[in-house]
Amino acid sequence: MEPLVTLPLFPLHAVLFPGMPLPLHIFEERYRQMMHMVLEQDRQFGVVLIREGKEVGGPAVPYHWGTVAQITALQNRPDGSMNLWTIGEQRFRIVQIVQHEPFMVAKVMLLPDVCDGCEQRVLPLVHRATDRLEQYVRLLFSAEGSKHFVIELPNNPRVLANTIGAILQVPLIQKQKLLEIDDVVQRLEAGLALLEEEIERLLLKSVEQPAATVHLFRPEEKVVSRN
Numbered sequence: 001m002e003p004l005v006t007l008p009l010f011p012l013h014a015v016l017f018p019g020m021p022l023p024l025h026i027f028e029e030r031y032r033q034m035m036h037m038v039l040e041q042d043r044q045f046g047v048v049l050i051r052e053g054k055e056v057g058g059p060a061v062p063y064h065w066g067t068v069a070q071i072t073a074l075q076n077r078p079d080g081s082m083n084l085w086t087i088g089e090q091r092f093r094i095v096q097i098v099q100h101e102p103f104m105v106a107k108v109m110l111l112p113d114v115c116d117g118c119e120q121r122v123l124p125l126v127h128r129a130t131d132r133l134e135q136y137v138r139l140l141f142s143a144e145g146s147k148h149f150v151i152e153l154p155n156n157p158r159v160l161a162n163t164i165g166a167i168l169q170v171p172l173i174q175k176q177k178l179l180e181i182d183d184v185v186q187r188l189e190a191g192l193a194l195l196e197e198e199i200e201r202l203l204l205k206s207v208e209q210p211a212a213t214v215h216l217f218r219p220e221e222k223v224v225s226r227n
Contacts, residue, residue, distance in 0.1 A: 017162035115184035164191035
């Protein structure tokens with residue numbers, strides 16, 4: 001069994017996947033305190049999807065699976081707020097919440113991805129998922145009128161599964177379910193199934209409403225406090 005790690009938690013209306021970026025804009029005092037502590041230590045904290053509650057103000061109840069975020073760059077602003085650039089690291093599961101105020105802290109178990117020798121075994125699945133992801137991204141781009149671009153997609157099944165999870169424009173609970181899958185092959189299969197559903201939906205929408213706009217995926221900037 002993996003040893004438990006104590007980690008400050010940041011509940012958000014977002015699902016962070018390992019290897020994926022997440023910019024953050026931080027206003028709220030409690031999270032400014034948390035980030036100052038994090039910056040003095042290992043620059044890591046946990047991002048968890050909110051099950052109940054809000055990002056700003058009152059308490060939030062998180063899902064138990066999340067991802068460690070590593071701060072890669074920081075911009076302090078004159079008003080005391082800060083812009084952070086983070087990257088997802090390892091997935092984790094909350095074992096016990098040990099602090100609620102002023103911000104949440106929990107004991108978590110880090111979760112390794114299960115992919116023993118899967119790189120060679122899943123080449124056909126990787127090729128199919130790569131083709132579908134390229135088609136999906138092109139549909140999103142073409143809906144915004146951009147026809148000429150180059151798409152570089154990963155061949156590693158871990159990275160591909162997480163990239164699919166990040167890019168998919170689906171309800172957050174579906175992204176959360178992908179994140180909670182330990183087995184890389186199963187996560188990739190589940191992501192591929194969602195991709196194919198979304199491609200079918202976009203193709204149908206393009207026929208029914210050719211002028212409709214489908215928003216292109218961009219890394220979401222989360223605003224976690226008000227002025």
